[in-house]
Amino acid sequence: MSSDRHTPTKDPPDHPSSSSNHHKQPLPPQPQQPLSRYESQKRRDWNTFVQYLKSQNPPLMMSQFDYTHVLSFLRYLDQFGKTKVHHQACVFFGQPDPPGPCTCPLKQAWGSLDALIGRLRAAYEEHGGGSPDTNPFANGSIRVHLREVRESQAKARGIPYRKKKRRKTKNEVVVVKKDVANSSTPNQSFT
Known part of the structure; x- marks a missing residue:
């Protein structure tokens, strides 16, 4: 036999040029877990x-904004409150459940803003x-604004919007009756 010829050897299975790895298809991307309610809201x-x-x-x-833009954003959101x-001049100021309507504004609740x-x-x-030190949302002015909102709403006794509850119809009420005679179990002894 000639020394010019050599018999080909199989590459080990983990070698990149291995025929077994060469024909493998890339794995399809795994579906991502659905975001939590918090992550979706964030x-x-x-x-x-x-x-x-x-x-x-x-x-x-994004690189241009600072805490003043955050404050203006919070004020902007009040229109959707x-x-x-x-x-203070309203006759209902300080009353938790005023007897009538007034022209005072609707605002975002303190807890929602916080x-x-x-x-x-x-x-x-x-x-x-x-870094967290330079985060405009963590600026002291934001904390002061939130504190002022909380205090003013506490003084005014802000009334949250109450959605009218729909009355249940007779078909929606489910009555569950328990058969007392069949619900008791005889005493069992473990001997």
Whole structure:
């Protein structure tokens, strides 16, 4: 036999040029777990804030905003609020359940704003916003604003919007009767 010829050897199975690995198809991407309610809300809040920045004149980039823009965003959100906050001049100021309507504004509830800021603070850090020390959502002015909102709503006894409850029809009421005679079990002895 000639020394020019050599018999081919099989590559080990873990070698990259191995025929067994060469014909493998890439694995399809695994479906992602559905986001938790918190993660979904955080993503929705972040997208709303980014859209708000883009709607400013001139539009703001993510690297350009600071705590003043966060404060203006919170004030902007008040127009979508459902909590009645009475002015000091209102005859219903301080009454938890006023007997009639008034022209006082609806605003965002303090608890909603506080939770929103918490989610946006986390989203900012997840989107590469930098250190927690420079996070505009964690700025002291934001905390002061939230404290003022909480105190003013507590004084005014803001009334949350109450959705009217739909009355149940007779068909929706389910009555469960228990057969007393068949529900008892005889005493069993374990001997």
